[in-house]
Amino acid sequence: MAYPYDSLLPQVTRPRTISPLPPSAPGEEAKDEEVEQVKWKRPAVVTPQAVHSKRALLEKEQEQTASSEMPRPSQGELFPAREQEEQHRQQVEEPEENGQNIKAEPQAELPEAQSDIMALKRKNKDDMRRVQEENLNQQRGDQQNQVSERVAATPLMKHPLPSCLLTNKDHVQAELQDSEASNKVREKRLEEEIKIIRDKANRLSQSLQKQVAIKKINLQGLQRKQLTVNEIMIMKRNRSPSVVNYLDSYLLGEELWLVLEYMDGGALSDVISETFLSEEQMAAISRECLRGLDFLHSNHIIHRDVKSDNILLRTDGSVKLADFGLSTQLTPEQNRRCTLAGTPWWMAPEVVTGQPYGPKVDIWSFGIVGIEMVEREPPYCNQSPASAQRLIATVGTPKLRHPKLLSALLRDFLSCCLQKDEEERWSAMELLQHPFVTSAKPASILSQLINSVKKRKKN
Template sequence: MLVSEGDPEAKYTELETIGRGGFGTVCMAVETATGEEVAIKKISLLEESNSEVCLNEIQIMRGNKNANLVTFVDSYLVDEELWLVMEYMDGGSLHDVIRETHMAEGEIAAVSRECLQGLDFLHSKQVIHRDIKSHNILLGLDGSVKLADFGLAAQLTAEQSKRSSAVGTTHWMAPEIFTGKPYGPKVDIWSFGIVGIEMVEGAPPYLMNTSRTVQQLISTRGTPKLQKPRQQSAWLRDFLCCCLETDEDRRWSAQELLQHPFVTSAKPTSSLTPLIMATQQFMADRRY
């Protein structure tokens, strides 16, 4: 059974909407009996493509539990919606932090280590995430960093050890996806390299360009360049180069990147807490 019996509206008390997307809404709720906070993603099943994404997300999350992946709690069918209950990450998304603050290299290294641990785990299970971007990296006020949103993830098998469908978000997609080549888990490493540039510069490369133009720029220019490379350490620049190698075979794996000096020099995740709290304060100030 992919969904549980019972009435989630009786089990959970909704508090506020925390996100909206093409799929539906995400709200923050508490389990009435325990007071535990959860996030509930409500996905409309009226669109067939949504149904596939939902089933995929449930199967991937159920089968892969790790400290650096958002934890799946339960799922329910409510009228024409699928409700996906997950742990609530009280620090928001990395995208919020990037938009509101400036990240120091030590903070970038800490986030990189945690994300790479999550990717190393997924890749060891032959799962490709296929939509790594700052919006899909969630944070806790304790400094925890977790990968989220597994709707586009792909489970590789012995029979199908590569994929070739063009899925993901254009600005973060690897060159081999644009050229239609069969690809493996290292597309996630390219995407994370783009997240690295986001953390340094506040946005992915070519943000103001159309999807078609971005495809042409990545295909012809190859590895995107930092705008002010001299302001970054040699270790950070080299780390990004190892992620953003256009040749998939030469691109480093998550396991290899975890041994990179930039990553091994990272501070404990608790160092991220002040950054996350500052982000929330800025967002709250703007709201009022």
């Protein structure tokens, strides 16, 4: 048997196929086979009876030789090491009976020579396995390198695209060019329209001799369009010194620009967050807001989103209601609403519970604005919208944190605004007659406060 890695392994004696020899005597052939089996067969223990018979036969032959020939030294005396090896071989050899091997039990311990041979075989196998693994890894690396070289040598576009793909490619490129051209035309038109609108707004501002504000509304979505149309209609039909007045509107693509009265003092929420209000200032703000609510309610309009963000100020002390996007117009046929609308922390209990409601929901919301002016935040502001609505529905009138720090008039005014039962809640007209409001000073006292907050924000 030939081994492919003989040149890489130590030079040791290996079992190999023996070339055919000329026929020899039967005894010699059997002896050769027996020696070959001793070298490479697993050692086995033979039965004592077989060994005893073989020794008896040897002794008989020695006696016959001694009687017929001259005395001479035995083979064991001349070659003691070979004699010991022969005896050991006879002990480990598997005897044969009638041409069949007798099953022998394995020895408990291998002889020293056989153990060395087995260790050498194991070492050879390990060396062969290691060499095979190294060659296999090298082959894999060579294959990967060949693949990388082929990929690098392969051109990106070996074959031209089919005619149909080329046609589609040309079609897509043409569409992209048309789209880019139309976008450029649209952008140019928008720039021209914006310029026209700004010119109109400037002329309007000059005619009014005051600045104007432009509110941009994205009209994407049917509901947003309906709310915007509703806001424009309510503002165009209802003009008052207590509400932010509508001046004009322009449509630019999906954007609607509303030109409104400019309130240079910002929102009431900015003043609340920047400073503490006195009760005198609270009374003036309350009177101006209640005038706006009384105007809306007398025209059968519910604001539905009264909060400090939607109360705008001017540096001369003016206070006005703004943002009519959620407002609704009542009619003689439908003088109540059931829609859930507004900002959760300012909603009235009847809105949260889904009951029919009227204009007095705005009075509840303004009562929450009063708590904002006192405590600088609305009740339940740390709760989620759903939790705030549940608390409004169950608790009802929120409690003040430090009621003793407020005057009796202010506490009573807030109580009249925040009655859970809508029937017991005061209207805007009634609240304008409340002593807390009637004792208020002119709105001009707010001018200094608004200007100081504006400077502070600018710095």
